[in-house]
Amino acid sequence: MKSSRSVSCSAPLKGDAMTDLDDFIGPSQECIKPVKVEKRAGSGVAKIRIEDDGSYFQINQDGGTRRLEKAKVSLNDCLACSGCITSAETVLITQQSHEELKKVLDANKMAAPSQQRLVVVSVSPQSRASLAARFQLNPTDTARKLTSFFKKIGVHFVFDTAFSRHFSLLESQREFVRRFRGQADCRQALPLLASACPGWICYAEKTHGSFILPHISTARSPQQVMGSLVKDFFAQQQHLTPDKIYHVTVMPCYDKKLEASRPDFFNQEHQTRDVDCVLTTGEVFRLLEEEGVSLPDLEPAPLDSLCSGASAEEPSSHRGGGSGGYLEHVFRHAARELFGIHVAEVTYKPLRNKDFQEVTLEKEGQVLLHFAMAYGFRNIQNLVQRLKRGRCPYHYVEVMACPSGCLNGGGQLQAPDRPSRELLQHVERLYGMVRAEAPEDAPGVRELYTHWLQGTDSECAGRLLHTQYHAVEKASTGLGIRW
Amino acid sequence: MKDSLVLLGRVPAHPDSRCWFLAWNPAGTLLASCGGDRRIRIWGTEGDSWICKSVLSEGHQRTVRKVAWSPCGNYLASASFDATTCIWKKNQDDFECVTTLEGHENEVKSVAWAPSGNLLATCSRDKSVWVWEVDEEDEYECVSVLNSHTQDVKHVVWHPSQELLASASYDDTVKLYREEEDDWVCCATLEGHESTVWSLAFDPSGQRLASCSDDRTVRIWRQYLPGNEQGEVHYLSCRGGMQRLLTQWKCICTLSGFHSRTIYDIACLTGALATACGDDAIRVFQEDPNSDPQQPTFSLTAHLHQAHSQDVNCVAWNPKEPGLLASCSDDGEVAFWKYQRPEGL
Numbered sequence: 165m166k167s168s169r170s171v172s173c174s175a176p177l178k179g180d181a182m183t184d185l186d187d188f189i190g191p192s193q194e195c196i197k198p199v200k201v202e203k204r205a206g207s208g209v210a211k212i213r214i215e216d217d218g219s220y221f222q223i224n225q226d227g228g229t230r231r232l233e234k235a236k237v238s239l240n241d242c243l244a245c246s247g248c249i250t251s252a253e254t255v256l257i258t259q260q261s262h263e264e265l266k267k268v269l270d271a272n273k274m275a276a277p278s279q280q281r282l283v284v285v286s287v288s289p290q291s292r293a294s295l296a297a298r299f300q301l302n303p304t305d306t307a308r309k310l311t312s313f314f315k316k317i318g319v320h321f322v323f324d325t326a327f328s329r330h331f332s333l334l335e336s337q338r339e340f341v342r343r344f345r346g347q348a349d350c351r352q353a354l355p356l357l358a359s360a361c362p363g364w365i366c367y368a369e370k371t372h373g374s375f376i377l378p379h380i381s382t383a384r385s386p387q388q389v390m391g392s393l394v395k396d397f398f399a400q401q402q403h404l405t406p407d408k409i410y411h412v413t414v415m416p417c418y419d420k421k422l423e424a425s426r427p428d429f430f431n432q433e434h435q436t437r438d439v440d441c442v443l444t445t446g447e448v449f450r451l452l453e454e455e456g457v458s459l460p461d462l463e464p465a466p467l468d469s470l471c472s473g474a475s476a477e478e479p480s481s482h483r484g485g486g487s488g489g490y491l492e493h494v495f496r497h498a499a500r501e502l503f504g505i506h507v508a509e510v511t512y513k514p515l516r517n518k519d520f521q522e523v524t525l526e527k528e529g530q531v532l533l534h535f536a537m538a539y540g541f542r543n544i545q546n547l548v549q550r551l552k553r554g555r556c557p558y559h560y561v562e563v564m565a566c567p568s569g570c571l572n573g574g575g576q577l578q579a580p581d582r583p584s585r586e587l588l589q590h591v592e593r594l595y596g597m598v599r600a601e602a603p604e605d606a607p608g609v610r611e612l613y614t615h616w617l618q619g620t621d622s623e624c625a626g627r628l629l630h631t632q633y634h635a636v637e638k639a640s641t642g643l644g645i646r647w
Numbered sequence: 648m649k650d651s652l653v654l655l656g657r658v659p660a661h662p663d664s665r666c667w668f669l670a671w672n673p674a675g676t677l678l679a680s681c682g683g684d685r686r687i688r689i690w691g692t693e694g695d696s697w698i699c700k701s702v703l704s705e706g707h708q709r710t711v712r713k714v715a716w717s718p719c720g721n722y723l724a725s726a727s728f729d730a731t732t733c734i735w736k737k738n739q740d741d742f743e744c745v746t747t748l749e750g751h752e753n754e755v756k757s758v759a760w761a762p763s764g765n766l767l768a769t770c771s772r773d774k775s776v777w778v779w780e781v782d783e784e785d786e787y788e789c790v791s792v793l794n795s796h797t798q799d800v801k802h803v804v805w806h807p808s809q810e811l812l813a814s815a816s817y818d819d820t821v822k823l824y825r826e827e828e829d830d831w832v833c834c835a836t837l838e839g840h841e842s843t844v845w846s847l848a849f850d851p852s853g854q855r856l857a858s859c860s861d862d863r864t865v866r867i868w869r870q871y872l873p874g875n876e877q878g879e880v881h882y883l884s885c886r887g888g889m890q891r892l893l894t895q896w897k898c899i900c901t902l903s904g905f906h907s908r909t910i911y912d913i914a915c916l917t918g919a920l921a922t923a924c925g926d927d928a929i930r931v932f933q934e935d936p937n938s939d940p941q942q943p944t945f946s947l948t949a950h951l952h953q954a955h956s957q958d959v960n961c962v963a964w965n966p967k968e969p970g971l972l973a974s975c976s977d978d979g980e981v982a983f984w985k986y987q988r989p990e991g992l
Contacts, residue, residue, distance in 0.1 A: 371752075516788070517829035545750050545789040567830075 260421045262451040264441050268410050269318040281410040282402060285314050286323045286390045289481050290416040291445040293595035294576040297587065298449070299459045303598045304478040308464030310448075313457055321398075321468045325413065326481050328390035329488055330603035331612075332360060335383035335629050336490055337497035337603075338620070340560055344502060352378040355551070355558045358490045360385040362423035363565030364544065365633065372548055373635030379551070382630040386488065387413050387420055388429055391438025392628040393470055395431065397616045407436035414443050416573030417566065428631050444575025471608025480606070481598035484510070486571035486591075491523065491537050491562035493603070498560075499525050503532055512537070519543050519567050522558070535560045540567035571595055652931060652949040652972070655983040658697050660688055666975035668713045668961045673720045675967030680981050681711035687725055687735075689742070690981070697983060703742050706733040713757045713802075718764045726758040732769050734787070746787055748779060757802045761810055766790070768812050770800035776814045776824065778831050791831035795822050802846045807853045815844035821858050821868070823896065837868055839898050848915040856896065857920055859910035865922060865932075867900040867943065900943050905930060912961045914972075920945075921972055921986075923959035928952050929974055931986055948989050955980060 211223040212232070220232040265283075272280045287310060289303075296306040311322040336358070343353040359365060359381040368376045384392070390413065395406035402409075413420065423429070424439035431438065443451070452459055467476045484492025492510050499505040505525065512521040515536075520543040525533035536558045538547045544563060550556045566572050571591050579587045603609060617625040660666045661682030670679045677700070678690040687703040709728040716723055723735040723742065732748040732755050752773040759768050767779040767787070776793040798817035805812055812824040812831075821837035821844055842861035849856050856868045908925030918934040931949035938944040955976030965971035970986040 516790070542789045542792050545792070549749065549789075 260425070260441055262443055262447045262454075265412055265443065265451070268441075272318055281408055282321075282404060283319045283410045283412070284321045284323065284394050284398070285319050285412045285414065286325050286328070286387075286394065287414040288325045288386070288416060288570075289479065289595060289598065290486060290570045290573065290576070291414045291448065292324075292479070293486070293571060293591045294416065294445045295448070295459070296594045297591045298577045298579070301460060303594055305464055306459070307467055307479045309459050309462040311467055312462045312465035313452065313455075313459060315465060316457070316462075317451075317455060319412075323390065323394070323468055323470055324476075324479050325386040325390050326479060326598075327470055327606070327608070328393055329386035329482060330601075330606045330609045331389045331629055332383050332386045332488070333482065333490065333493045333603045334609070335625075336381055337494050339381055339383060340494045340498055341501050344498065344559065354560075355379055355556055356381055356494075356560045358560075358562045358564075359383055359631075360488055360490065361419070361564045361566075361570075363417070363419040364563045366419065366422060367544070367565070368548075369633055370636045372552075375552065376548060377633045377635060380633055382632065384629055384631050385423065387415065387423060387439060387442075388631065389629055391424075391429055393612075395436065395438050396628060397612065398470060405434055406431055407434045409436075410440050411438070412441045412443060413439050414445065414448050415575060416445055416570050417575045418444060419565070419574075420444075426631075445573075445577055446575050449577055469608070471611065479598050480601040481595070482603070483600040485537075485569060486595050487539075487562065487564045487569035491535050491560065494560050495523055495525070495533060495535050498533055503527070505532075517543070520546075533560075534558050535562075537562040537564075539564040539569050541565065651987045651989050652929065652951045653985045653987070655971075655985055656695075656697060657980050657982045658690065658699070659979060660690070660699075660975065660981040661686065661979045664979050665710075665977045666960065666979050666981055667710065669963045669973050669975050669981065670714045670716055670723075671963055671965050671973070672716045673718060673966060675965045675971075678963075678973055678981070679714045679716065679723055680975060681714045681725060682979065683710045685709060685711060685727075687711055687714055687723070687742075689740075697981075700740050701742055703735060703744075706735070706744050706747075707731065709754075712755065715758050715760055717760045718762055722760075724758045724760065724767060726755040726769060728754040730755060730771070732758050732767075734785075736785075745785055748787055750777065750789060750792075751775070756800060757804075759803045759805050759812075761805045761812075762808055763810065766805075766810065768803040768805065768814075770803045770814055772799040774798060774800060774816075776800055776803060776812070776822075778812065778824075793824060793831055793833060795824075795833040795836070796820070801844065804847045804849060807849055807851060809853065813847050813849070813856060815847045815858060817843045819844060819860075821847060821856070835896050837866075837896050837898070839866055839901075840864065843909075845910065846912045848913050848920070850915045851917050855899075855915075857913050857915055859913040859922060861909040863903065863906045863908065863910060865902040865905075865910060865913060865920070866898050867902075868896045869899045869941070871895045871897060899941060900945065902932060902945055905932075905947055908958075911958065914962045914964050916964050916969075919948075919986075919988075921962040921964065923962040923974060925958045926952075927955050927957060927959060927976070929954040929959055929962060929972075929984070931972075933988065949986060951984075954982065954984075 213221045213223055215221060221229045222232055223229050268281065268283065292303055292306050296303050314322050340356050343356055347353045357380045368380060391411065394411045395409060399406045399409055421442040424437060424442045429438045469476050482489040495510060496507045499507045510523055512523055514521045519539035522536040524531055534557055538544055538561055547556065547561060564570065568588060572588055613620050617628065619625065660680045661684045664683040666680055666682045668681050676691060679687055680690065681687045685707050688699050689701040690697045691700045706725060707727040707729050711725050711727045713726045714723055721737050723737065725733045730751050730753055733744050734746045735742040736745045751769065751771040754772045755769050756772060757770050765781055767781065768776060770776045774794060774796050777789055778791040779787045780790045781787050796814065796816040796818050800814050800816045802815040803812060810826060814822050819840050819842055822833050823835040824831050825834045840858065840860040840862050844858050844860045847856060847858050854870060858866050906922065906924050910922050910924050912923035914921045920932050922930045929951045930947060932945040933948045935944045935946055954974060955978050957977035959974055959976050962972060962974045972984040972986055973981060974984065975981045
């Protein structure tokens, strides 16, 4: 998905796109988003008059006038539509930035205690690894110094999305086993496709709609599980309503900003988003620069934890690569649950390129499980086309929009003085240094299922740990053709 | 000069519509045409006339913009504004659509087969160039999606013998692509045109690339390999200061002042090139026999005004019969011409 995604070439957004807006077309010019207007029957043909101040008035046949609403395009409408060339999206996304965080922190300083918001930052392991590489620190020191930095500027709590990822992985594992067992009853049960990557989700919703969506896992991504954890569980613990918390996440890509602004992750009751602002790794770097802070020079602070009692000494992670380890966890769990087979090491077999690899579980010559990972647009294309033709041999596919996965996301730090491949390998090494934990055994997870969610298959768990997808109608741009 | 290009015949290939493009099959016996009527027609000779041997009509929902024959001559690919590319298999006079390639977000502008016959390239208004691979079972898979251009990509063409791909764009540049490790990368950008580059053609030897543009010029580019005698040396500076010796393409000739409108297409023979122009004319240029190969000069040897009654969209030299040229136009017609090399050249 190009990278500069999401619409014009269906690619994940890259940092470079932000600085080069030569092809910027004002949303008004090519926008085909219809504005919803109250329609009254009758009236026939109307004339429109433009006032000197630029406002529009409709003149009815009887001479009466009615001021017309300005067409407003929300961030999500714009991002989800294929109607115009996409730089407009890029502009809208820049509005969710570190400037926004600074504004909130400044407002907090001036506000009366009852008006202040509790500021929580959740850092992804991938962003942390990228910063570690840049500052030549190990992951633990990076985590602690980042905590120190954020608290210095007024943030109250700093969490690690590796914790919320336990839930994403557990839900994915369970969902797969359920669907595998229910294959006979449902033709669309398999393959099951991973759902953590918003670049992939947006592409699937826009391009393949109702055909592909039933195959996508409903498990929320770690970012959005953290949204639930912070705005529901943690808010209750802190005796605050969710709108009193300002939740920021630090992510390796721009598409996570799109994910955070999905209506499905907006809490209607309290009129607040589960994740208020997403900063890319690059934006955090800029924030450090603007605050004049040298991360390595900071005193490390103790790490915060969402589960009381367990104050972690060091961050934890998951096995199975830098994009969360979905394939690996679902595979090993399925092998155990469905076939009673314990898989120690998962062996990957590269196919046509390094971003497309498969894994099989065989017993006595029979293939029991056939999984794959497909990263990058060209591999996603092939996967989807095969699915369309009914020729997809896989039970589960870990789909990620970025070649080489999340560690290579469009919001990660670049190093002008290093070949990008070498930098990526360094980031991968740092990421892999963090101790891996099995989600089933992670402290605090089981307790949260019991006390917060009231059980593993409860209505609560369904509501807070799962989501849904919406096919986007393709807009026809018959009038906008340029040969 | 008029005598050097003689009309052999016309056919109303796409009546009440535009004829967008033509392609001769490798044997030179058939001509495929495509147009705004969403159809592809296959033309062959019967005695002295050209007759329509097949009509491929159920393939596309919108204009068919380009067609291309596979090197073996058994397949025809068609690129359409309906965002798909069809692959047709020839079975004597019948063509069957065996696959439809999807993936581009909007109008596909061009399609081209690599000389090996295993790779196909497509390009689109979505600014991307796609490389596809075909296996023994006629299954096509996307091998790479290249997003180097910043605007609509108008044309793609393969080098006659190397696995080197060239693309032309509304962003005024020509780009070249090569396979590197497990992906395709843009290895050169040719800048110089001042407006949309509409078409490209390699000369039969593959040493030169000709481009034509909305800026009313034709440019000839030459490839300089590392260690060439001309001492042309070019580096690519990557992140990390690593430098790589690159083959570089240099513009060795610009033909300007000859065309009064946009040049929509160009076709190359050894030492000669034909152009299709928005002023309804066809022109042929011949390389001057004594000009320096590093700085060639060309003379206009044929200028046929009103070759068609509207814009000429395509010109194509027959690969087997020297001097046989086909052209097509917005007027829906296909014309056949005989080019006589003028005396003394």
